[in-house]
Amino acid sequence: MSLYLGIDIGGTNTELGIVDDEGRIVSSQTLSTKQHGGVFADYIDALSQQIALLIANPALTDQVVGIGIGAPNANYFSGCIEEAVNLPWVGSTPIVAELSARTGLPVILDNDANASALGEHSYGVARGLDHFVEITLGTGVGSGIYADGRLIRGYQGKAGELGHIAVGEQEEKCGCGRYGCLEASVAAPAVARRAVKLKKLCIEQGMWSALCDIPDEELTSKCVAEVALTTGDSLARQVFEETGEILGRALAQFACFSAPQAFVLFGGVAQCGDLLLAPVRSAFDKALLHIYRGSIEILLSSLPMGQAAVLGAASLARERYKQDEQ
Ligand SMILES: [Zn+2]
Missing domain, CATH: 3.30.420.40 (ATPase, nucleotide binding domain)
Structure with a gap:
């Protein structure tokens, strides 16, 4: 062995x-x-x-x-x-x-x-797949493109920076100094920022959500997911619906690069499962070029x-x- x-x-x-x-x-x-x-x-x-x-x-x-x-x-x-x-x-x-x-x-x-x-x-949900893209959703957005049975590394090993393609909200500034990067719209800090923004709107409109009882600095992506999953709070769910919609549209664009069999989502933000996955799939299906319909799965990582x-x-x-x- x-x-x-x-x-x-x-x-x-x-x-x-x-x-x-x-x-x-x-x-x-x-x-x-x-x-x-x-x-x-x-x-x-x-x-x-x-x-x-x-x-x-x-x-x-x-x-x-x-x-x-x-x-x-x-x-x-x-x-x-x-x-x-x-x-x-x-x-x-x-x-x-x-x-x-x-x-x-x-x-x-x-x-x-x-x-x-x-x-x-080697060990997870992409076992046996020759074409897939892994998207890591953590404090940033990382990606690895596996195509035609091998990892695409590119010139000087710099391929696969899908987190910095401008398919996010155009007004959001990314850590790389540019605007509109996917990372600036769907990484954990962006989810937290979205929660704070929606909470503020909610209060301004005289409405109430479980998020209103949580101080802004404690509204992390993980915290909002917990609220959504344990209480079903509609505003907390909306945070992930908006995040998932942006990500789903982005994945539909990425599909054109390498025609993968699957996108695999990994990382802290993906831990909430269907809360994110459902809106991602829905937006992906709507935005996908017709020739790819029915051929690309969106999966969650199976690795602990x-x-x-x-x-x-x-x-x-x-x-x-x-x-x-x-
Ligand atoms: Zn960027």
């Missing part, structure tokens, strides 16, 4: 997990990403030690065939993490070269959205939120190993 070491590097923690072909995490560890004072060499030392400890288990030593790393701003082609604003290192960090030299194992790096899509293909990043990272190593085997 082959095993793959998945490493997900986040702003706060680095999660490590040894994963089998069925997507079971057989051993795991967590390492602080921040505690090394922003010195990359010290971080790599600590990471190498953790890997050695994980792999030292005699039952695993010979079975781990590769390491996959998912990280923000990671470049598959250069093997470097480049100018990631949420990570403590400045400039370009050659993590693939450093880790493969220390472990003697093949190391594959990619950005977290691509790793997430590949994880879905807490494990998806490590599974995605491990799938990078798994994909490379399977390619080399052929």
Whole structure:
């Protein structure tokens, strides 16, 4: 049996997990990403030690065939993490070269959205699909495009920034500095902003909603979803109806790029299930070009939120190993 070491590097923690072909995490560890004072060499030392400890288990030593790393701003082609604003290192960090030299194992790096899509293909709801697009709805909107049986990485590994296509509300400014990006209309902060806006309108019109009892700063995407799901509050539901409508129309546009079999929604905002999915599907069906009708599913990720990043990272190593085997 082959095993793959998945490493997900986040702003706060680095999660490590040894994963089998069925997507079971057989051993795991967590390492602080921040505690090394922003010195990359010290971080790599600590990471190498953790890997050695994980792999030292005699039952695993010979079975781990590769390491996959998912990280923000990671470049598959250069093997470097480049100018990631949420990570403590400045400039370009050659993590693939450093880790493969220390472990003697093949190391594959990619950005977290691509790793997430590949994880879905290896272990999740996209298993067996040759054409799908994974959309991650969290504090931003990430995407991984899988087409014709492989991940589309593009020139310099920069393909798949669907969150920054201007199919959202045109007046909303995005973190990238431009207006109208999908991310600025459907990521978690946009859902929270929509809730605050609708609540204000509700109060102005002398109406009442359960959202009126919650201070603006506590109206997160998660909180609004809980209110909608537990009380059925119509204003809380409207927040997700408006969000889902924008996302559904956007997915209908994206369908024209690569004619996928499915869009897979993942991330915190997608956790509320049908509350978002129903309006997404409805808007998608209305906006979709007729030649695609009936051929594209919209699915929710089947990977557990807490494990998806490590599974995605491990799938990078798994994909490379399977390619080399052929
Ligand atoms: Zn943008």
